[in-house]
Amino acid sequence: xxxxxxxxxxxxxxxxxxxxxxxxxxxxxxxxxxxxxxxxxxxxxxxxxxxxxxxxxxxxxxxxxxxxxxxxxxxxxxxxxxxxxxxxxxxxxxxxxxxxxxxxxxxxxxxxxxxxxxxxxxxxxxxxxxxxxxxxxxxxxxxxxxxxxxxxxxxxxxxxxxxxxxxxxxxxxxxxxxxxxxxxxxxxxxxxxxxxxxxxxxxxxxxxxxxxxxxxxxxxxxxxxxxxxxxxxxxxxxxxxxxxxxxxxx
Numbered sequence: 001x002x003x004x005x006x007x008x009x010x011x012x013x014x015x016x017x018x019x020x021x022x023x024x025x026x027x028x029x030x031x032x033x034x035x036x037x038x039x040x041x042x043x044x045x046x047x048x049x050x051x052x053x054x055x056x057x058x059x060x061x062x063x064x065x066x067x068x069x070x071x072x073x074x075x076x077x078x079x080x081x082x083x084x085x086x087x088x089x090x091x092x093x094x095x096x097x098x099x100x101x102x103x104x105x106x107x108x109x110x111x112x113x114x115x116x117x118x119x120x121x122x123x124x125x126x127x128x129x130x131x132x133x134x135x136x137x138x139x140x141x142x143x144x145x146x147x148x149x150x151x152x153x154x155x156x157x158x159x160x161x162x163x164x165x166x167x168x169x170x171x172x173x174x175x176x177x178x179x180x181x182x183x184x185x186x187x188x189x190x191x192x193x194x195x196x197x198x199x200x201x202x203x204x205x206x207x208x209x210x211x212x213x214x215x216x217x218x219x220x221x222x223x224x225x226x227x228x229x230x231x232x233x234x235x236x237x238x239x240x241x242x243x244x245x246x247x248x249x250x
Contacts, residue, residue, distance in 0.1 A: 004098060004099060004102035005100075005102050005106060007105060008102055008103055009037065010122060011072075011076075011079075012076070012106070012110075015075075017071070017072060017075055020068075020074060020105050021068050021110070021114060022117070024064055024065070024068050025060075025064075025065070025068075025117055025118055025121070026121065026146045027064075027110075028056065028059055028060045028063070028064045028065070028118075029056060029060075029121045029122060029125075031059070032052065032055050032056045032059050033046070033052065033125060036051065036052055036055070043133065046129060048128075048129035049126065049133035049134060049138075050126070050130075050134075050138060050142075052122055052125055052126055052129070053119075053122040053123065053126055053142045054142075054209070056118060056122050057145065057146070057149060057204065057207070057209050058204065058209065060115075060118060061149060061153060061182065061185070061200065061203070061204060062114060062183060062185045062200065063179075063180050063182065063183065064116070065118075065153060065182075066153050066156060066157045066178045066179075066181065066182040067112060067174075067175045067176075067178040067179040067182060068114070068175075069107065069110070069111045069114065069153055069154060069157055069178075070157040070160045070161055070164075070174040070175060070177070070178035071156070071171050071172070071174050071175040071178070072107055073093060073103065073104065073107035073158070073161035073174070074108055074160075074161050074164045074171035074174035074175075075171040076103040076106065076107065077100060077103050077104075077161065077164075077165040078164065078165060078170065078171050079171075080195055080232060087148065096122075097236070098223075100165075102156070104161070104231075107158075108151075109160065111150045111151070111153055111154035112150035112154075113150070113152060114150065115146045115147065115149050115150030115153070116146065116147065116150065116236075118146060119142065119143060119146035119147075122142075123139065123142070136223055141208070142232060144207075144208070145207045145208045145209065146207075148203070148206055148207040148208070149204070149207045149209075150205060150207055152199075152202075152203025152204075152207060152224055153203060154221035154225045155199070155203070155224040155225065155228045156199035156200055156202075156203050156227055157174075157178050157181070157182075157225055158226060158228055158230075158231035159182050159227055159231045159234065160174050160177050160178050160181065161174060161231065162230075162234035162235045163177075163234060164177070165234075165235065166234050166235075166237070175176045181200065182200050184198070184200070185198060185200030185201045185204075188200070188201050189201045189210075192216075196212070196216045196219050196220050196223075197219065197220070197223055198223075199223055199224060199227050201218070202219075202220035202221075202223045202224055203224055205217060205220045206220050206221050206224065
């Protein structure tokens with residue numbers, strides 16, 4: 001498994017999709033920074049310590065990063081089939097299930113790293129603006145929040161990655177579906193019920209962006225875990241059907 005993970009990482013390093021991911025992460029941070037320069041009666045939004053790190057969270061999660069992460073995962077899974085290299089890989093031999101698992105693990109790691117990169121960008125900006133106002137407790141709170149968002153976003157979009165892989169469609173379809181899926185979270189956040197059970201808003205509750213009750217927190221966590229289980233079911237079903245088709249010569 002470790003060799004598969006290393007191989008997937010090396011293949012990603014040769015792809016421009018990593019640069020696209022970094023660019024999208026930096027871009028959303030810049031957009032929120034520019035928006036924070038708008039003035040209110042009390043002054044600039046950015047004049048409040050913690051405002052920037054707080055506002056980047058929903059902007060990134062509802063508009064950009066879920067789509068990018070879904071595209072990354074679908075790109076890795078669909079690439080071998082689209083480039084017709086999967087048959088060559090299976091001659092080694094390589095377990096197709098283990099190969100898919102390695103790709104999903106790499107996607108999970110990248111999801112966490114993307115949010116930690118976003119945390120580093122926002123923390124650096126906050127330190128430049130409000131160094132004396134930041135506390136260890138505040139930094140720890142935001143670190144935990146961004147880390148949980150990275151985990152939650154992967155779980156929330158994993159069914160899309162699995163469905164696109166099952167349908168053998170382009171990874172750009174995953175980008176489109178995940179963008180619609182995450183943007184819908186903006187409307188789902190208007191109700192306490194949908195905010196708890198819709199995966200995109202549920203992960204924000206688990207991460208601590210929304211104030212929520214302990215019961216709703218557990219319910220949101222269960223929703224995210226069910227998303228992960230559903231994606232595993234789809235991928236296992238897909239691989240099993242693929243083996244049956246090969247056995248019958250289809």
